Amino acid sequence: MNTPPTPRPRLRTRAAAAAGALCLALTACGSGGDTAPGVSAEDVRAALEEGGEITVWAWEPTLEQVVADFEAAHPGVTVDLVNVGTGDEQYTALQNALSAGSGLPDVAQVEYYALGQFTIAGNLLDLAPLGAAGLEGSYSPGPWDAVSDGRGAVHALPMDSGPIALFYNRDVFEELEVEVPTTWEEYVEAARELKEADPDVYIAADNGDAGSTTTYIWQSGGRPYRVAGEEVSIDFTDEGTVRYTETWQRMIDEDLLMDVSAWTDEWYQALGDGSIATLVTGAWMGLNLEAGAPGAAGAWRVAPPPAWEEGDPSSAENGGSSLAVPAGAPNEALAYAFIEYANAGDGVGTRIGGGAFPATTADLESEEFTSAESEYFGGQRVNEVYAESAANVGQGWSYLPYQAHANSLFNDTVGQAYVSGTTLAEGLADWQAASVRYGEDQGFTVTEGG
């Protein structure tokens, strides 16, 4: 078994905190003021000069070049970039390493929605004293909200963001003479028209995806999760949620959604051959389309996400990730140096060059970024659309501190609405109940609204 006796994890996190204190006492290495004691900005500079070796767990493809540049800029530093899996696979590995207290990476990529499960247990190093506190103004408010706790602690630095946009296959819309929707009402209408014109064409592929559903609820103004430390409330009956549920239920009832799971071969094929006409998802999808449906080059375009009410530009985020330092990482100072380089320093430019969508406002607003023309999207200035969406992301959204697990229960509950007589609203109620049960089981105080 690769998991140690259970009593240890808790002890480990305390031990990590204690180690921080010890560091302060023994080597006077901390000057972080009231925040968690530990390494300081000076240590970071010293670590860069001294050199050393760090391990980075990440799957973001543009980091490869960033690592090469970082090593070139700092000759004594070796960065070992390891892809231990995407998303959940990586979190499982990280959780196991944290439980074991050994084999920890120095830097780990963590999506915004999954940060909660690590911060609640004190598993991530507070980066504020290392220099992250001064970076607040550098990032879009959405991503910054996700990595900071609002009380001065910064758990990670934002790497990218996923403001949503409507990706649509223009050729399909033109050929079938259907208007490209600008509101969700029009979207449902377009779904009907597309299917009527060609029964093999669906407006979207969806068989139940937690990330998409929460994004659409976010965009429509729903705020089902409220989190204050260990107190959580869940309510899938607020106005915004209901608006989403009603719209989506119609599309399910009328069989307007293709029953294909995202990221499968079938999905990529359907994206390439025009049988999926649109995607409403994070800006990062552009890169994926280019790689996964190269045959459809020139056919796809990007537009602002459909509005829930005409003229309301409200947007939301889907995905996006950050780089964090696990508490107890072997080389915390050097780890932070790398994160800052990749997510606030020269690395950002490198990653944008590779096609990534940044979270840094300076880049989002720069002329060079917004005016870049994408060959795949027929020369369209796609970044302009994304940046506009990023500026309109609805405030005040939060995920559960155990969102990753809640998402794993999504298809058990809400997913049933796609394959049986259960309605979406009933599915969401089941999901809510399952999330409440798990939260209570894990010691949170969970209240149900509605």
Add this chain to the structure above:
Amino acid sequence: MTSTATAPAPPARRPPPRGGPGRRWAGWGFLAPFMTVFALVFVAPIAYSLYLSVYRNRLVGGTSFVGADNYRTAFTDPVFWDAVVRVGLFLAVQVPIMLFLALLLALALDSGRLYGRDFFRISIFLPYAVPAVVATLMWGFMYGTRFGLVGNANDLLGITLPDPLSPGLVLASIGNIVTWQFVGYNMLILYSALRTVPHELYEAAEVDGAGQLRVITAVKLPALRGALVIAAVFSVIGSFQLFNEPSILRNLAPNAITSGYTPNLYTYSLAFSGQQQNQAAAVAVIMGLLTMAVAYAVQLFGMRRAV
């Protein structure tokens, strides 16, 4: 222990270095390599699971000793019992079908009337050599109603076959994969048992004027009983441990295969997605006992009939 009995030099000639009890430890010495490995890879994990199952670790509040709480939770957990019933159903339907097919094939091979017997034997056995993960991916691809084999058949014939990955059919689809994989394996067990039947028995049957069918019912089937019981016990254990197939098909049919579809998948979800290793350990212990009980019952039942 009686290691002295096989020792090449009788120890009696030498003056006994120590007293009688000392000599008893020599046996343990010979056993030590085995016992060490046995303790490490068999006893320790079980003991550790038992240890884990009486604690509870929470995101908020840390670890505490909870006694039999995890077991109580498991016994009243509808997800767990649904999963148990599901594999029970799977076992009751799939195992008999698979063993019957394996039996037919073994008898056909043994009949000696088959043209190209060796080719036949290897090609039926071949699926067993395909890793379960690869086999499931392959079948999952064929089951696809859009671009898979089922989809092709639909397009070609202008019909709409039922979706093999829909909630109502997915268990049968998994059964199909498992049968495809293990028929050859079970066939080999049965076939090798048939090869050990003394030739005189067949001669005697011939002298008595028995036809082929009579030979099968009077000679071959009784000779196969032991092997059939063993194959059944293996299959029972395999059914209870169903994991690879549902776990991989989940990517294609996330709504039809829930996170607690089979007991093993449930344990996996608890441990690795929900960080509920303690609850997972309790479920695993219960499942282990349950599997043992059912396998033992099958064996007892099979052997009693053999007498």
